[in-house]
Amino acid sequence: MSRDELIDTVDAATPRLGIGQRNRRFAQLITGHLKRQWFTYILLVACYWLVTANYRLLPNASNSLGVSWFVVRLHEPVAREHFVAFRAPNNGLYPESLWWVKRVVGVGGDVVTRRDDTYFVNGREMGVARRSGQTGRAMELLSVPESGRVLGINELFVMGDHPYSFDSRYAAIGVVDRNATIGRAHAIY
Numbered sequence: 001m002s003r004d005e006l007i008d009t010v011d012a013a014t015p016r017l018g019i020g021q022r023n024r025r026f027a028q029l030i031t032g033h034l035k036r037q038w039f040t041y042i043l044l045v046a047c048y049w050l051v052t053a054n055y056r057l058l059p060n061a062s063n064s065l066g067v068s069w070f071v072v073r074l075h076e077p078v079a080r081e082h083f084v085a086f087r088a089p090n091n092g093l094y095p096e097s098l099w100w101v102k103r104v105v106g107v108g109g110d111v112v113t114r115r116d117d118t119y120f121v122n123g124r125e126m127g128v129a130r131r132s133g134q135t136g137r138a139m140e141l142l143s144v145p146e147s148g149r150v151l152g153i154n155e156l157f158v159m160g161d162h163p164y165s166f167d168s169r170y171a172a173i174g175v176v177d178r179n180a181t182i183g184r185a186h187a188i189y
Contacts (some may be wrong), residue, residue, distance in 0.1 A: 053074075054073060054074055055071055055072065055073055055074065056071070056072045056074065056085075056182075057069065057070075057071060057072075058070045058071070058072050058085060058099060058101065058185065060101055062160075062162075062165075062166075063162055064102070064160030064161065064162040064164075064165035064166070064167070065083070065101065065102070065103065065160050065161050065162070065165075065187075066161055066162070067083075067187040067188075067189065068189050069187075069188050069189040070083065070085070070101055070185040070186060070187055070188065071185070071186045071188050072085040072099075072101075072182060072183045072184070072185045072186075073183050073184050073186065074182060074183040075182075075183050076183045076184035077184070078104050078156070078181065078183075078184045079104065079107065080104055080105065080106070080107050081103065081104065081105075082103070082104050082184050082185075083101055083102070083103055083104075083184065083185035083186065083187060084101070084102060084103075084104050084156065084158060084176070084181055084183075084184060084185060085099050085100065085101050085181065085182040085183055085184070085185045086099070086100055086102075086156075086158075086176050086180045086181045086182060087099060087100070087180045087182065088100055089172070089173060089174065089176075089180070091172040091173070093172055099182060100173075101185045102158035102159060102160055102165070102167050102168075102176075103158060103159055103160065103161065104156050104157075104158055105121050105126050105157055105158065105159050105168075106121040106122075106126075106151055106156065106157030106158075106168075107151065107155075107156060107157075108151050108152055108153035108154065108155060109150065109151065109153070110122050110150070110151050110157065111123075111148040111149070111150050111151075112144055112148060112149045112151060112157055112175075113144060113148040113149075114141075114142070114144040117129045117130075117131070117141065119142075119144075119168075119169050121157060126157075126159055126169075127159060127163065127165075127169065128163070129141045129142075129169040129170065130163070130164060133164065133166070134164050139166075139170050139172075140170065140171040140172065141169060141170060141171065142168060142169055142170060142171050142173075142174055142175075143171065149175075151175065154177055154178040154179065155175045155176070155177060155178070156168075156175065156176040156177075156178060156181070157175055157176075158173075158176050
C-alpha cells in the first residue's frame with residue numbers, strides 16, 4: 001500500500017466533527033488544561049504583578065547617556081552619580097507624562113555655580129551649556145546667583161553625559177524636585 005493510499009484510508013476512517021462538536025471538544029480540552037495547570041497561571045499572574053508593581057522597563061530615546069535601556073526600580077532613593085527617572089517638568093515643551101533619565105550630579109546641600117556658560121557643583125566643573133540646541137532652537141540657561149545656589153534637601157541637579165543633553169543646566173528643566181522622581185534607573189543595555 002502506498003503512502004497516499006494509507007492517508008486516504010486513515011482520512012476515510014476518521015469521523016468528521018461538526019462546528020458545534022469541535023467547539024465542545026475544544027472547550028473540554030481547555031477546561032481540562034486549566035484544571036491541571038491552575039496553580040501555574042496563578043504564579044504567573046502573581047509574578048507579573050510583583051514585577052510591574054516595583055519595576056518598569058524604560059527606553060532612552062536620546063543619546064544623552066550612551067545607554068539604550070533602563071530598568072527603573074520605582075521609589076528607590078537616589079544619590080549622587082545614580083541614574084534617576086523623573087517626570088518631565090511642566091514647561092510646555094514635553095508632555096508631563098514623559099519620563100526622563102539623567103545622572104544625579106548634585107544633591108541637597110551642594111552648591112551649584114555658573115561662570116559664563118559653565119556649570120559647577122561644589123567647585124567641580126560639570127559641563128558647558130549651549131545657547132542653542134542641535135536643532136538651532138535658542139536655549140535659556142538656568143539662572144544661578146553669582147554667589148551660587150545651595151540645593152535644598154529635596155532638590156537634585158541632573159545631567160546627561162552628552163554635551164547636548166537637555167538637563168538641569170537649562171531653565172526648561174532646571175533643578176529637579178525629589179517629589180517628581182519615579183525611582184532609580186539601572187542601565188541594562
